[in-house]
Amino acid sequence: MIGVDFARADPAEVSRLVYGLVIPRPIAWISSISRDGTGNIAPHSFFNAVSCHPPIVMFASTHRAEDSGRPSKDTLNNVLATQEFVVNLVSRDLVDAMMATARDLPAQDDEFEVAGLRKEACLRVGAPRIAQSRAALECRLIKAERMGDATVVYGDVVYAHLDPSIMRDGAIAPDLVDPVARLGGSLYATLGEVFSRRRE
Amino acid sequence: MIGVDFARADPAEVSRLVYGLVIPRPIAWISSISRDGTGNIAPHSFFNAVSCHPPIVMFASTHRAEDSGRPSKDTLNNVLATQEFVVNLVSRDLVDAMMATARDLPAQDDEFEVAGLRKEACLRVGAPRIAQSRAALECRLIKAERMGDATVVYGDVVYAHLDPSIMRDGAIAPDLVDPVARLGGSLYATLGEVFSRRRE
Numbered sequence: 001m002i003g004v005d006f007a008r009a010d011p012a013e014v015s016r017l018v019y020g021l022v023i024p025r026p027i028a029w030i031s032s033i034s035r036d037g038t039g040n041i042a043p044h045s046f047f048n049a050v051s052c053h054p055p056i057v058m059f060a061s062t063h064r065a066e067d068s069g070r071p072s073k074d075t076l077n078n079v080l081a082t083q084e085f086v087v088n089l090v091s092r093d094l095v096d097a098m099m100a101t102a103r104d105l106p107a108q109d110d111e112f113e114v115a116g117l118r119k120e121a122c123l124r125v126g127a128p129r130i131a132q133s134r135a136a137l138e139c140r141l142i143k144a145e146r147m148g149d150a151t152v153v154y155g156d157v158v159y160a161h162l163d164p165s166i167m168r169d170g171a172i173a174p175d176l177v178d179p180v181a182r183l184g185g186s187l188y189a190t191l192g193e194v195f196s197r198r199r200e
Numbered sequence: 201m202i203g204v205d206f207a208r209a210d211p212a213e214v215s216r217l218v219y220g221l222v223i224p225r226p227i228a229w230i231s232s233i234s235r236d237g238t239g240n241i242a243p244h245s246f247f248n249a250v251s252c253h254p255p256i257v258m259f260a261s262t263h264r265a266e267d268s269g270r271p272s273k274d275t276l277n278n279v280l281a282t283q284e285f286v287v288n289l290v291s292r293d294l295v296d297a298m299m300a301t302a303r304d305l306p307a308q309d310d311e312f313e314v315a316g317l318r319k320e321a322c323l324r325v326g327a328p329r330i331a332q333s334r335a336a337l338e339c340r341l342i343k344a345e346r347m348g349d350a351t352v353v354y355g356d357v358v359y360a361h362l363d364p365s366i367m368r369d370g371a372i373a374p375d376l377v378d379p380v381a382r383l384g385g386s387l388y389a390t391l392g393e394v395f396s397r398r399r400e
Contacts, residue, residue, distance in 0.1 A: 001361045001362060001363055001364075002361070002362040002363075002364060002367075003323065003359065003360070003361055004359065004360040004361075004362065005323075005324075005358075005359055006254075006255055006357055006358050006359060006360065007358065011252075011253055014252055014253065014255050015252045015253070016371070016372070017255075017360050017362075017372070018249045018252050018255050018257075018357070019249075019252070020371070020372035020374070020377075021289065021335050021337065021360070021362075021372065021377070022226050022247075022248060022249045022257065023226055023374055023377065023379050024224050024226060024374075024379060024381050024391060025226055025248060025249075026222050026223055026224060026225055045248075046248050046249055046250050047222075047248065048222060048225060048245075048246050048247065048248045048260075049218045049219070049222045049225075049246055049260075050246050050260035050347050050348065050350050050352050051260065051262070051347055051348025051349045051350045052211075052214055052215045052218045052219070052262075052348075052349060053211055053214065053215070053348065053349045054206075054348050054349075055206055055214050055217075055218050055348075056347055056348040057218075057222065058258075058347075058352075060248075060249075060250035060251065062251070062252070089221065095397065099397050099399065102399050103399055123203065123205075124205075135221050137221065142347075147250050147251055147256055147258075147342075147354060148250065148251025148252075148253065148254050148255075148256040149251045149252060149253045149254075150250050150251045152250050152258075154347060157206055157218070158205075158206050158207065159203065159204065159205055159206060160203070160204040160206065160217050160221070161201045161202070161203055161204075162201060162202040162204065162217075162221075163201055163202075164201075164202060167202075171216070171220070171384075171385070172216070172217070172220035172221065172384055174220075174223055174224075174383045174384070174387060174389065177220075177221070177223065179223050179224060181224050181381070181391075183374045183391075183394065184371075184372055184374065185371070185396075186396045186397060186398045187374060187394055187395070187396055188394070188395055188396070188397055189374065189391045189392060189393065189394045189395070190391075190392035190393045191223075191224060191381075191383075191389045191390075191391075191392050192389060192390035192391050192392035192393075193389065193390045193392075194383065194387055194388070194389045195387070195388055195389070196385075196386045196387055196388070197295065197299050197386060197388055198386045199299065199302050199303055
């Protein structure tokens with residue numbers, strides 16, 4: 001085995017190992033609005049659920065250098081200002097649109113317009129969801145806390161939107177969801193073989 | 201779109217939606233030891249990285265009903281007692297062994313023995329890693345906090361072990377890692393198409 005002591009490793013190598021080994025990561029394509037109503041969308045792959053009852057999801061927003069002029073990202077600024085956000089699902093057909101929202105635009109630019117995505121009103125939060133996404137989770141901020149070079153955001157999932165096209169026999173079918181996941185570097189992946197295993 | 205108000209939804213439906221929509225989830229196959237040295241292994245899919253500098257990972261351990269007699273799981277009890285844990289990688293060839301560690305055994309049973317896995321000593325933590333896993337991250341507890349029906353655990357990654365068989369041209373190759381991910385219900389998935397996209 002190759003051993004890497006993280007206390008002595010080069011920062012770029014540490015990033016490559018973290019992004020390359022914690023895979024595949026689910027993608028939260030997060031829509032939010034600023035206080036003045038500008039829409040923002042950005043993909044986040046340090047994302048997961050943490051609780052079902054109540055339903056709670058988390059995502060981490062990585063900070064830039066403090067002297068960069070804009071140390072925290074628009075998504076985080078909006079979530080802290082409005083206390084809400086929407087997690088939209090990225091299926092394979094939406095990868096190009098997702099990439100168009102991964103750029104670092106000025107805060108006043110609306111990613112919905114830049115990426116050619118339509119806003120659809122949510123029912124429990126003020127931020128819009130992405131009309132083209134086949135599922136969306138409306139979330140209310142529980143708390144945000146600094147952890148390393150990121151802020152971890154927790155949200156209560158209060159409402160879900162599901163397109164019937166991702167259901168088969170009344171259940172969510174992962175092959176119909178057709179999610180895109182994040183790997184290391186510039187790599188992404190679709191689902192491969194889907195199989196069932198039950199606990200003995 | 202189908203709308204589901206989580207404040208009124210049946211708890212089983214909420215679970216199905218959370219597990220079925222936050223996909224694919226990476227699996228942390230966590231090895232730990234109790235204060236008396238009994239080895240424990242259990243898979244956790246509410247898992248991700250949150251920071252690279254310093255490298256920090258998180259996982260959530262779901263609690264059972266308070267009146268179940270054993271409300272928290274052995275992994276969480278061990279991590280709180282010893283302040284450390286190891287994240288081992290689950291590749292496709294290890295799915296059966298992983299399932300053997302997903303059962304709810306008495307705390308005194310050693311999952312390494314039950315699942316036929318070999319212990320390999322770690323360098324920075326007392327818990328052993330799983331010898332058969334092709335990558336392992338040694339972690340020291342940063343903090344644990346209750347969030348909904350789970351406890352979220354954060355750990356500093358202090359040391360990584362990598363089998364050269366997951367590398368190609370000096371980089372981690374996801375097809376060689378061949379990770380298994382968690383979906384909803386009893387479903388799991390391998391990686392499908394791997395593709396590269398760069399930000400414009």
